[in-house]
Amino acid sequence: xxxxxxxxxxxxxxxxxxxxxxxxxxxxxxxxxxxxxxxxxxxxxxxxxxxxxxxxxxxxxxxxxxxxxxxxxxxxxxxxxxxxxxxxxxxxxxxxxxxxxxxxxxxxxxxxxxxxxxxxxxxxxxxxxxxxxxxxxxxxxxxxxxxxxxx
Amino acid sequence: xxxxxxxxxxxxxxxxxxxxxxxxxxxxxxxxxxxxxxxxxxxxxxxxxxxxxxxxxxxxxxxxxxxxxxxxxxxxxxxxxxxxxxxxxxxxxxxxxxxxxxxxxxxxxxxxxxxxxxxxxxxxxxxxxxxxxxxxxxxxxxxxxxxxxxx
DNA sequence: CAGTATACGACTAATTTGGTCGGCCTTACA
DNA sequence: TGTAAGGCCGACCAAATTAGTCGTATACTG
Ligand code: FES
Ligand code: FES
Numbered sequence: 001x002x003x004x005x006x007x008x009x010x011x012x013x014x015x016x017x018x019x020x021x022x023x024x025x026x027x028x029x030x031x032x033x034x035x036x037x038x039x040x041x042x043x044x045x046x047x048x049x050x051x052x053x054x055x056x057x058x059x060x061x062x063x064x065x066x067x068x069x070x071x072x073x074x075x076x077x078x079x080x081x082x083x084x085x086x087x088x089x090x091x092x093x094x095x096x097x098x099x100x101x102x103x104x105x106x107x108x109x110x111x112x113x114x115x116x117x118x119x120x121x122x123x124x125x126x127x128x129x130x131x132x133x134x135x136x137x138x139x140x141x142x143x144x145x146x147x148x149x150x151x
Numbered sequence: 152x153x154x155x156x157x158x159x160x161x162x163x164x165x166x167x168x169x170x171x172x173x174x175x176x177x178x179x180x181x182x183x184x185x186x187x188x189x190x191x192x193x194x195x196x197x198x199x200x201x202x203x204x205x206x207x208x209x210x211x212x213x214x215x216x217x218x219x220x221x222x223x224x225x226x227x228x229x230x231x232x233x234x235x236x237x238x239x240x241x242x243x244x245x246x247x248x249x250x251x252x253x254x255x256x257x258x259x260x261x262x263x264x265x266x267x268x269x270x271x272x273x274x275x276x277x278x279x280x281x282x283x284x285x286x287x288x289x290x291x292x293x294x295x296x297x298x299x300x301x302x
Numbered sequence: 303c304a305g306t307a308t309a310c311g312a313c314t315a316a317t318t319t320g321g322t323c324g325g326c327c328t329t330a331c332a
Numbered sequence: 333t334g335t336a337a338g339g340c341c342g343a344c345c346a347a348a349t350t351a352g353t354c355g356t357a358t359a360c361t362g
Contacts, residue, residue, distance in 0.1 A: 002153060002232070002239045002270070004263070005350065013259050028307065042352055048309060060308045061360025077266075081153070088153045108164050111282055112155070115228075115273050119153070122269050131262055156319065179338065193321055199340060212329025213337045 002090075008081045010038050011046050015055070015080060016131045019072035026058075026065030046084060053083040072129035078120060080128075090116040153241075159232045161189050162197045166206070166231060167282045170223035177209075177216030197235060204234040223283060229274035241267040 004012075014032045021027060029047050033040035047066050051058045057069045068075065081088070090112055155163075165183045172178060180198050184191035198217050202209045208220045219226065232239070241263055 002155065002236070003241050004153065007351075009259065012263075016259060026307095030307085039352060041354080044308075045310085045352095051308085058308060059360080060306090060358075062306045062362075064307045064360070066308090085153070090154050108160065108167060108282060111277060112163075115270075115277065118273050119266075119270055122266050126262060126266065131259060158320075181338085190321060192323085195339075196321090196341085202339085209339060210329085211327075211337090211339045212331095214330070215328085215338050217339090 004081065005085055007042075007046055008084045010036075010043055011050060011080050011084045012077060012128075012131065013038075014043060014047060014066075015050070015068065015072075015075065015128045018056075018066065018068050019128045019132050024067075026063070026067050028065040031065065050080065050083055053079075055079060055083060068128070072132060073127050075128045076124045077126040077128070077131075078123035081123060088116075089113075090119065155232065156236055158193075158197055159235045161187075161194055162201060162231050162235045163228060163279075163282065164189075165194060165198060165217075166201070166219065166223075166226065166279045169207075169217060169219050170279045170283050175218075177214070177218050179216040182216065201231070201234055204230075206230060206234060219279070223280035224278050226279045227275045228277040228279070228282075229271060231279075232274060239267075240264075241270065 013036055017032050017035055018027060029044035030040045032047075033043040047056060047058070050056045051066065055069055055075055056066045058064070058066050164187055168183050168186055169178060180195035181191045183198075184194040198207060198209075201207045202217065206220055206226055207217045209215070209217050
C-alpha cells in the first residue's frame, strides 16, 4: 500500500549504480543485477524501458550495456518511477478522463489529488545524484531542494 | 502503484459521510454503503476496524451504527489509512526491523525514507474535516496546514 | 563468423486486494 | 421475553496486480 513497486525500486538502484560508475562507458544489465542480487532478466527489461523513455542510452554487442543519458542531477526519481510504472494517481478513480461516474457523490478525490501532487513534487525534487550523495548520509544542516506547499 | 487501496478510500469516504451528518447519533454500515454504492459487507469490515483503532464509536442493536469518536478536525487521513492498511513504507524493505539483508549494498532506502516521511506528514496534516470543507472547493488564498521540509 | 549483449513479447507464478459467507453477540422495543 | 436490526469476527474465494521466466530476434565487436 502506497509503496513503490520492486521494479521501480530496482530501476532506481540501477540508475544509482550507473551514476556511481561514470568512468565506465557502459555496464551490462547483468553487471548491475549481480551487484545487487536482483534477477538479471527482469532488470534487463526495466533498463530497456528506461532506455525507451530516454533516461538511458544503450549499446548492443560485446562490451555493450547501459549508461545514463544525462547527468545524474538531471534525472529525477519521479521520471524513473513514471517510466517504469506509468502515471500514478493516489486516488483509485483516474478523475481526469471521465471522472468517477460510479460514485458521483464522492468528493474525496479532490483533496487527495493535492496529496498526489505533493508526492509528485517531492519525487521530482529528488535526483539520482541525490541518491548517490546520501550514501554517506550523516551530514549536518543540509537544505537543498526545499519543498514547501500548502495543503 | 503508489495509490491508496480501495479500502482506505472507502474508509475516508465513510468518515467524511459521518462527519457530514453530525446530527444523527449513529449511521449503520449499510446506510453509508448505500450512499456511495460500495459493498455493504466490505464497508462493515472497514468500519469495524476503524472502531477497533478508536476512530469510531459503535453501537450494536437496533438503530445502532457508527459515529466519529472525535471531532472531524482531530482525525487525520493518516490515521485512517494506517488503521486500514497498516503501517506503510514506500520502500519495499521495511528497514526498521532487520534491514535489507539481502541487498546490503543498496542505499536507496535512506533518501526514500524521507519521501515516506514527507508523505506521512502531508497525510497527517489533512483531517476528515478538511475533506468535508473542500466539498465546495473554490476558495481563494487558503493557507492552513503548510507543509515544509527539506529533502 | 562467433560471442556477447540488447530488444521485445508472451507466458506463468506469486502476492496483494477486493469481496463474500456464515455464525455469534448485543441492544431496542413491542 | 423474543425477535429483528445491527455490530463483530474469521475463514474463505475471486480478481487484479506485480514479479519473474523464457524464447527468439536483432545488433555490435572483433
Ligand atoms: S473514488 Fe472516485 S470520486 Fe471518490
Ligand atoms: S530495497 Fe532494501 S535496501 Fe534497497
